[in-house]
Amino acid sequence: METLKVSGETFHITDHASSEFERLFSDPTETAVFSLIDSILVVEDDVMLGESMIALLGTEDREFVYVPSVAEALLELEARSFNLVMLDYRLPDATGLSVMEWLRSRNRPEAVIIISGEDTIEAVVGGLRRGACDYLRKPYHPDQLRHAVDSALRKVELARSNEAMRSRLVQSERLHRYVVESSLDLIFTLTPDGRISYINTRVESLLGMPRHELIGQPYQRLLWEDDHDSGHFAMCERRTGGRSSANIELRLRRGNGMSGVDGFTPGNAFVTIALNSMGMYAGSDGNMPRRFIGTYAVARDISERKRAEEMIAYQAYHDQLTGLPNRTLFKDRLNVSIAQAQRRDSLLGVMFVDLDRFKLVNDSFGHAEGDKLLHGLATRLKRCLRRGDTLARQGGDEFTILLPDLASVDDATTIADKIFKELRPVFQIGGTELRATVSLGISIFPRDGNTADQLIQRADIAMYSVKTHGKNKYSYFQPEMDAAHMQRITLERELQRAIDRDELYLEYQPKYSMQHQRVVGVEALVRWCHPVKGEIPPVEFIPIAEDTSLIHAISDCVIEKACAQLGAWQRGPCQDMRLSLNLSPRDFDRDDIVERVASTARQYGIRAGTLEIEITESSLLHNADSVSQKIRLLRDQGIGVSIDDFGTGFSSLAYLLKLPVNSLKIDRSFVQELGLNCAQHPIVSAIAGVAQGFGLHMVAEGVETEEQVEALSAVGCDEMQGFFFSRPVSAEQITERLRLRAVA
Incomplete structure (x- = not known):
């Protein structure tokens, strides 16, 4: 692609148009090039007279060529052009009129002064008819010769200037026509009554309408029917300058009778354009107002921009x-x-x-x-x-x-x-x-x-x-829902404040071994003591935390406090103390959960195999591949994994085959239904069978009666926790029990 600068404007010329541009504007014959030196050909058979003329007329800005015959003169003229030919009438091989005939037949621009001793009227008239600008008779006065030459050269200079101006005008007109006809904009003019008087070729590729069929047609032929009213004033614009119409959006209808129409489809029957138009006026003599002669308009295709704007607006909504x-x-x-x-x-x-x-x-x-x-x-x-x-x-x-x-x-x-x-x-x-x-x-x-x-x-x-x-x-x-909703929002805000103020604390529920008849471990349970409302049950605030990111902060708090306490127990009264803590299914969405647990355990010197993470069955179905990988990584770090509330959710037997879990925990809902006759509770028996079949440790929670203890023992469950043994208590109370056991 080439560029052309005209009056400060830059025009881009496509490759296929470049050759056309060169044809129009690069022809050397179209632009006159003139030397600053006046060249003069002297044709005189008298050598001394010729040399005297050259000496008389010679200046710094003139050059002379002397020849004594017509033949030699024609050879010089064929080789180059001159500003002036000083031509003797009588020459040895022909008259000077033959030179003038040669010049006229070739439409040469040289001025000619005939110098002759002939005094017949035929000679004078013959020379002037053939284009001589002056005729001097020998002998002549030197001033007369100088005046004739100066006058002839001035005429040549004036003709040269006129030719250069004409050439520039022709070239400017060609350039203007080329730019208009090659423009990607639709350019047209209208008569005062709104008929198309000119339209460029862009109409054929843009609208698919032959331009010759549009000349003389009303402008409505171009407009989309729905835009006739809105386009009336812009199309028949009479204002000029800053008051003329600018960037008026209209739609032009597309024809379908021509091939090569840009972007034409049956569902795209119009083109959106930005129209700039202004009135055209003929000049006045100062006494009469200017006469309106029509409208000049330029229409730019903005269909792509409109589609982009519509797409952006669509995406925004x-x-x-x-x-x-x-x-x-x-x-x-x-x-x-x-x-x-x-x-x-x-x-x-x-x-x-x-x-x-x-x-x-x-x-x-x-x-x-x-x-x-x-x-x-x-x-x-x-x-x-x-x-x-x-x-x-x-x-x-x-x-x-x-x-x-x-x-x-x-x-x-x-x-x-x-x-x-x-x-x-x-x-x-x-x-x-x-x-x-x-x-x-x-x-x-x-x-x-x-x-x-x-x-x-x-x-x-x-x-x-x-x-x-x-x-x-x-x-x-219902109105009462609003109150419950506001209560939930308030509780969420206060829970965040409780985390920030470290108001959460842990209680520990002992796990009792029937075989060893003693406490072998504890489960860490998070508690919240509200400064005004008092104790708030986990069943109220944990679901709120699950719905927000607060659950992560709570889990971090539980991990930190539980590991710190377990480390203290293992350094003190009970080296083999075991502790389990609960993690939310959402905790397993965290990439750093394994490292967070493992690093905290290492920080407090927790012995391998004494810290256990309890997860629910729903966690196993929640992003199963990722959870499985993290369970294996926890086991590799010496941290056990237990399935909490086993049997209450989806069947997890398939996962037990490939997950390295340590234990199953029988949910309290099954335990509470237990009596002396285990056969009446097939689910507990089935869970016991699964644990034994997979070689897993089994723990029962929610044990409250002696009958439940006996029933669980009957199916092989050794480890239990519940109110029958102890309610959740503080770390200090657990420490005291461990101290008394050590003393005993």
Whole structure:
């Protein structure tokens, strides 16, 4: 690509146009090049007379060539050009008129002065008719000769200047026409009544319309039908200068009768352009106003820019995964619907939908399959909605639904029922069938709020209430839910403060060996003593911590305090003391969890095999490959792993084959049902069989009666914990028991 600078403007010339540009503007015959020296050819058969003329006329800015005959003169003229030829009429081989005939036949520019002794009128008229600028008779006065030569050279200089100006004008016109015709912009002019008087060739590639068919046609032939009104004033612009129309966006219609139309498709029938137009006026003599002669316009194709702007705007208001409106667009539509509902005194509903156990899907099948599930869920939700409803993705696995113009609250119930019916068929995820469920909360305007934020928040509160009461159903917002929600938020804030102030502490529940008839270990249990509310049960604050990142801080606190205490016991009254502590499934999302536990154990000198981590069955299904790897790394560091609440969740037998766990813990729900007859409790017997079959240690929790002790002993469970033996107590109380045992 080449560039051309004209009056400070830079024009880019494509490769195929470069040769055309060179043809138009690089021809040496198109630009006159003149020397600063005047060259004069003297043709005189009298040598002395010729030399005297040269001596008389010679100056620094003149050069002379002398020849004595017509033949030699023609040879010089063929070889070069001269400014002036001083030509004798009578020459040995012909008259000077033959030289003038030669010059005229070749359209040569040289000026000619004839010098002759002939005094006939025919000679004078013959010379002047053939283009001589003067005729001098011999003998002549020197001043007369000088004057004639000076006058002839001035005429030559004037003709040269005129030719140079004409050449520049021709070249400028060609350049202007080339730039206009080769422009990527559409350039056209209109007559005063709005008809096309000129249009460049760009119209053919941009709109697919032959330019010759457009000349004389009204400008409406170019415009998209919907833009006729808006384009009227811009197309018939009369203003000039800073008041003229600039960057007016219009649409031009595309024809489909020509090949090679840029970007033409049946669904892309118009081109968006930015139009700059101004009026054209003929000059005046000062007494009459200027006469309007038409409109000059330049249209630039901005279709790509408009598509980019539309794409950016779309992405700003839509979810990229599902193509649904995002929370910003949803809130805008909700605000509009609220205003309409207020004017019409009607109802509208907001639904907050959360996909149950979505994290488990991501962890088990990968994020690509999780995205597939979200897309499939969005598709099914849309099937349940009316034409004017809006489904939006709030983010993650959360969706919101706007239900405007409800005749009654029952309409929202009908749609909720349709959603749960639509979700009954399974999804195909990761090559297997998956049944997806949702928790759904509903708020109603104006009953539950008058603003978009209130309605979304209260639908969210209702959804959370469903989450905490079993999932897979829907619920309308109730005022008491708000109080519970605020209580939860307050408790979350106070829990963060408790962590910062180190208000959490540990209690220890002993584990009793029936065979050795003594305490062989303890389980560390986290406790929170609120400075105002007193003791807050773990069942209240642990779920809150699980839903936030606070669980990590709590686990760090438990690991630190438990290891410090175990190290103190092992250095004091009981070297073989064992301790177990609980970790959340979310702790296994942390890349540093193994090192955090192991380094803390090393810091306090914990003996290998005496520290045990308790994990739930759900942890094994939660990102199974990663959890398995971390369990092995813990075992490699001398840290045991126990499956807590075994039998309450999904079957973990397949995992027991490949996971290096140490022990199984029988859940208290099974223990509480035990009596003297073990045969009546097949689950406990089955768990005992599994532990014995895999060579795992077995612990029972929640033991409260002697009958339960006997029943567990009967199935081979030696280690137990529960209120029958001891409630959770402080570290000091455990230390005192260990001291007394040592004394005994």
